[in-house]
Amino acid sequence: MKRRHFLHLALTATTSACAAQWVNARPTGSSRQNPANSSSQRLIVIMLRGAVDGLNVVVPYQEAAYYQLRETIAIPKPGQPDGAIDLDGFFGLHPALAPLQPLWQQQSLAFVHACGSPFFTRSHFDAQTYLENGTPGDKSTPAGWMNRLLAVLPNSSPVAAISVEPTLPRILQGSIPVINLPANGTLLQPLPLDTPAYRDLFNQLYQDAPQLHPIYQEGREARQILRRLISAADPENPILTANEIGRPTFANNARQLAALMVQEPQIQLAFMSIDGGWDTHVAQGGSTGALANQLRQLAEGLKVLVDGLGSIYAETTIVVFSEFGRTVQENLNRGTDHGYGNVLWLLGGKIRGGQVYGDWRGLATNELHQGRFLPITTDFRDPLSTLLQTHLHLDRSRLSQVFPDFTPQSQLDFLS
Amino acid sequence: MWQTIWQKTWQKTWQKIWQKIWQKTWRKTLVVCLTGCCWLCWNQPSLAATLSNEAKVFHVLNRLGFGASPSSLEQVRSIGVEAYIQAQLHPSSIPESAILIDRLQQFETLQLSPTELLQQYRVLPTEVVESNANFKGLTPLDQATQAKLLRAISSPRQLEEVMVDFWYNHFNVASDKGLARYWVGVYERDAIRPYVFGKFRDLLGATAKHPAMLFYLDNWVNGISPRAARRGELDEVNENYAREVMELHTMGVGSGYTEQDVITLARIFTGWGFCQPRQFEDPNFCFNPKRHDPSNKIFLGTSIPGGGMEEGERALDILARHPATARYISDRLAQYFVADRPPESLVNRMAQTFQDTNGEIRAVLNTLFDSPEFWDPQVVGHKFKSPYQFMVAAVRSSGMDVKNARPIGSILQQLGMRLYGCPSPDGYKNTQDVWLSPYAITRRLDWVAVLATGRLPLTVDPPPLGERATRIERTPLAYQPLLDLLGSTLSTETQQLIEASPPRLRAAAVLGSPELMYR
Numbered sequence: 001m002k003r004r005h006f007l008h009l010a011l012t013a014t015t016s017a018c019a020a021q022w023v024n025a026r027p028t029g030s031s032r033q034n035p036a037n038s039s040s041q042r043l044i045v046i047m048l049r050g051a052v053d054g055l056n057v058v059v060p061y062q063e064a065a066y067y068q069l070r071e072t073i074a075i076p077k078p079g080q081p082d083g084a085i086d087l088d089g090f091f092g093l094h095p096a097l098a099p100l101q102p103l104w105q106q107q108s109l110a111f112v113h114a115c116g117s118p119f120f121t122r123s124h125f126d127a128q129t130y131l132e133n134g135t136p137g138d139k140s141t142p143a144g145w146m147n148r149l150l151a152v153l154p155n156s157s158p159v160a161a162i163s164v165e166p167t168l169p170r171i172l173q174g175s176i177p178v179i180n181l182p183a184n185g186t187l188l189q190p191l192p193l194d195t196p197a198y199r200d201l202f203n204q205l206y207q208d209a210p211q212l213h214p215i216y217q218e219g220r221e222a223r224q225i226l227r228r229l230i231s232a233a234d235p236e237n238p239i240l241t242a243n244e245i246g247r248p249t250f251a252n253n254a255r256q257l258a259a260l261m262v263q264e265p266q267i268q269l270a271f272m273s274i275d276g277g278w279d280t281h282v283a284q285g286g287s288t289g290a291l292a293n294q295l296r297q298l299a300e301g302l303k304v305l306v307d308g309l310g311s312i313y314a315e316t317t318i319v320v321f322s323e324f325g326r327t328v329q330e331n332l333n334r335g336t337d338h339g340y341g342n343v344l345w346l347l348g349g350k351i352r353g354g355q356v357y358g359d360w361r362g363l364a365t366n367e368l369h370q371g372r373f374l375p376i377t378t379d380f381r382d383p384l385s386t387l388l389q390t391h392l393h394l395d396r397s398r399l400s401q402v403f404p405d406f407t408p409q410s411q412l413d414f415l416s
Numbered sequence: 417m418w419q420t421i422w423q424k425t426w427q428k429t430w431q432k433i434w435q436k437i438w439q440k441t442w443r444k445t446l447v448v449c450l451t452g453c454c455w456l457c458w459n460q461p462s463l464a465a466t467l468s469n470e471a472k473v474f475h476v477l478n479r480l481g482f483g484a485s486p487s488s489l490e491q492v493r494s495i496g497v498e499a500y501i502q503a504q505l506h507p508s509s510i511p512e513s514a515i516l517i518d519r520l521q522q523f524e525t526l527q528l529s530p531t532e533l534l535q536q537y538r539v540l541p542t543e544v545v546e547s548n549a550n551f552k553g554l555t556p557l558d559q560a561t562q563a564k565l566l567r568a569i570s571s572p573r574q575l576e577e578v579m580v581d582f583w584y585n586h587f588n589v590a591s592d593k594g595l596a597r598y599w600v601g602v603y604e605r606d607a608i609r610p611y612v613f614g615k616f617r618d619l620l621g622a623t624a625k626h627p628a629m630l631f632y633l634d635n636w637v638n639g640i641s642p643r644a645a646r647r648g649e650l651d652e653v654n655e656n657y658a659r660e661v662m663e664l665h666t667m668g669v670g671s672g673y674t675e676q677d678v679i680t681l682a683r684i685f686t687g688w689g690f691c692q693p694r695q696f697e698d699p700n701f702c703f704n705p706k707r708h709d710p711s712n713k714i715f716l717g718t719s720i721p722g723g724g725m726e727e728g729e730r731a732l733d734i735l736a737r738h739p740a741t742a743r744y745i746s747d748r749l750a751q752y753f754v755a756d757r758p759p760e761s762l763v764n765r766m767a768q769t770f771q772d773t774n775g776e777i778r779a780v781l782n783t784l785f786d787s788p789e790f791w792d793p794q795v796v797g798h799k800f801k802s803p804y805q806f807m808v809a810a811v812r813s814s815g816m817d818v819k820n821a822r823p824i825g826s827i828l829q830q831l832g833m834r835l836y837g838c839p840s841p842d843g844y845k846n847t848q849d850v851w852l853s854p855y856a857i858t859r860r861l862d863w864v865a866v867l868a869t870g871r872l873p874l875t876v877d878p879p880p881l882g883e884r885a886t887r888i889e890r891t892p893l894a895y896q897p898l899l900d901l902l903g904s905t906l907s908t909e910t911q912q913l914i915e916a917s918p919p920r921l922r923a924a925a926v927l928g929s930p931e932l933m934y935r
Contacts, residue, residue, distance in 0.1 A: 166832025168853035192865035209930035219854030276839035
């Protein structure tokens with residue numbers, strides 16, 4: 001079944017009271033017949049849910065205020081014990097991110113500082129919604145921007161987009177069914193639906209189920225495609241080794257995702273997240289401690305992902321973001337509270353790396369948002385728009401379907 | 417879905433009756449009758465004529481509980497829908513299953529206090545664990561998970577279990593965060609379960625002071641530092657709990673409070689923490705006046721004179737009585753029980769009851785269950801089940817005597833709904849947008865297919881941790897009892913397809929039918 005057919009079904013389901021989720025985005029079928037040759041370009045989005053402290057990820061170590069306001073949790077300057085890894089003479093990288101240093105040196109890792117969703121809210125949930133639905137300030141947009149992106153890409157494979165989460169995140173929800181597949185071993189086990197008897201049974205039962213049919217169908221087809229990859233594979237196949245570990249840690253998910261993307265060229269968009277552990281209100285730690293441990297896990301996972309992608313890393317862009325930053329000043333519990341601006345990460349073969357992009361205005365109180373928070377000088381949709389236009393070849397009108405009512409402001413020149 | 421079948425059947429029957437009556441020229445009598453009927457319906461919207469009694473029976477089993485089991489269906493049919501609802505709203509009137517009570521005894525950690533749990537289970541070296549008489553291999557979290565599933569599957573007090581699920585997610589504590597892993601079960605036992613039908617203010621107060629919540633949302637560290645104050649330093653309070661209590665527990669985000677209110681509330685709660693914060697020797701709730709900011713405050717427009725712990729109690733009173741809270745809680749309940757986007761009219765009436773009764777949860781539920789919106793045929797059978805609701809319902813309908821719920825725990829984990837495991841304080845959602853995905857549907861079907869083969873070791877005593885269950889006699893589920901139980905909720909097409917399928921697949925076909933994805 002062609003994806004356009006799904007859309008048709010989804011659209012015809014409008015009359016049903018509960019189908020709202022699947023029809024609200026309403027991309028037109030024809031919009032997916034974009035002839036642009038973008039199918040070899042891939043985009044992986046990684047979301048750190050809970051608000052990572054960006055000022056301790058990319059550390060403005062030349063700012064005196066940074067050390068004044070962060071008495072116990074600041075990362076020492078490069079060269080000092082447990083110090084930051086120097087990036088450009090002004091910013092330094094958290095030492096727990098050392099596994100990523102080679103990527104910086106190879107110029108395929110960049111950051112955009114003071115970046116984020118330009119609607120001030122200190123609610124995790126609202127802020128995550130805005131990053132995912134792509135309409136800051138408007139919670140009512142039900143679909144995620146990656147689903148809208150999928151709708152305007154020419155790729156109609158059931159595995160065009162994939163998430164390695166146990167549930168489908170909002171960013172991928174929308175009119176087009178998207179497969180999610182956590183690295184929990186289920187890809188390896190033969191399951192009843194893999195057998196013709198059960199397949200026929202449920203095919204018939206779901207044939208006329210109005211809302212469920214396209215979703216059921218997508219699930220079955222996607223699994224068939226992915227199972228074919230491993231059945232054809234030798235025992236050394238990285239999908240097997242990734243999946244048999246069976247514990248869906250970030251690194252395992254990354255390993256599985258990379259292996260799948262390498263072997264199935266139709267997978268063009270992917271999403272991962274690390275949920276929890278970033279909300280460091282208490283005992284955040286500095287070069288070591290709670291946040292450092294989280295960052296180490298992230299860095300190791302990213303390393304696994306980049307290594308696993310191997311030769312297709314050249315065609316891949318990885319974006320890492322988080323719903324908002326944290327207070328510039330540490331609190332009495334040696335932690336940080338919800339803030340505003342944060343740092344956005346960019347990795348990939350086409351990234352003009354080795355640079356920290358964005359409009360950095362310092363940490364003086366009068367430069368901070370409400371005197372307490374790093375401001376947002378770059379809308380997160382700006383770098384994403386650049387990526388979609390240049391990397392995925394979206395024209396203006398398709399871009400405006402992904403990010404409605406948004407005009408890119410600053411054209412950051414981070415793509416080579 | 418299936419209620420349309422009921423409508424059709426009803427229409428047909430009605431047509432026949434109509435023809436007969438017409439033929440017998442009872443027209444005049446009929447007009448009078450019809451007028452009377454209309455008047456009755458108008459005045460008693462909860463008796464909306466479009467739902468058959470059978471449809472109502474299943475609606476209460478699906479919404480006030482985790483679906484039909486052979487015994488629960490029998491019960492609703494015998495006492496009637498109205499009486500069943502009232503009994504469910506007063507769970508002490510329903511005798512708890514003796515077998516269930518007996519089975520819950522094995523979970524000894526659910527008898528312990530938060531202090532005892534820390535003393536006995538907190539990161540012990542292996543030899544201590546082994547010599548610990550109480551340690552039988554299952555962690556407090558495993559035990560809480562098992563107990564919750566066994567209760568949901570077999571307790572006749574179904575609505576109580578549903579409300580525990582609802583309120584736990586509303587006041588979520590994640591087992592992943594530090595000490596909370598030892599306490600989630602006793603948090604549910606002490607701060608949620610006793611209050612699920614009572615005054616909202618009591619529930620709010622109990623969660624506010626429970627060690628699990630104090631720890632999870634960091635209020636145990638929220639305090640001013642006299643030393644910092646002496647040095648003339650600006651002190652910052654920890655606003656994590658204060659923010660979530662307004663955003664998630666009471667008023668709801670965007671309901672009119674300001675950032676300043678959040679900060680003020682955080683100051684009001686300074687000093688609410690543990691009795692012995694350092695070593696956690698006594699992790700019970702204590703108010704520490706030395707850590708409390710005693711300044712005068714204005715919270716949500718009300719002056720709260722500087723004092724001690726009573727400031728926090730006062731703030732909780734204000735929050736519990738706030739109209740935004742009445743609305744928000746009503747909206748959450750209506751979303752859970754009625755529809756993903758609940759009707760405004762219903763939410764308004766529930767909120768009115770909430771305010772009239774000063775937050776009496778049972779009364780708000782009565783308004784809900786008595787409403788035409790709840791019985792609307794557009795609503796019945798249209799709420800997509802969460803994985804927890806789906807799995808528990810599948811097992812309940814099988815009528816199995818479940819002794820070991822671990823296989824259910826694992827599939828829930830695979831489907832992203834590990835019990836007590838939602839990492840963020842907003843708890844698990846109950847809406848279709850979150851749970852309906854290609855992977856979720858196919859994984860559910862795979863699971864019920866395995867369940868139908870009888871391969872899951874649900875009916876044997878659970879093996880010691882880390883050991884495989886003893887091989888069990890595989891008894892495939894018989895499809896006829898399943899069809900007898902659930903047939904009336906399936907469409908004719910589905911029933912025909914099931915009967916046309918190979919007999920060995922029919923049980924899986926019933927359990928995996930599209931209609932049963934919804935409640």
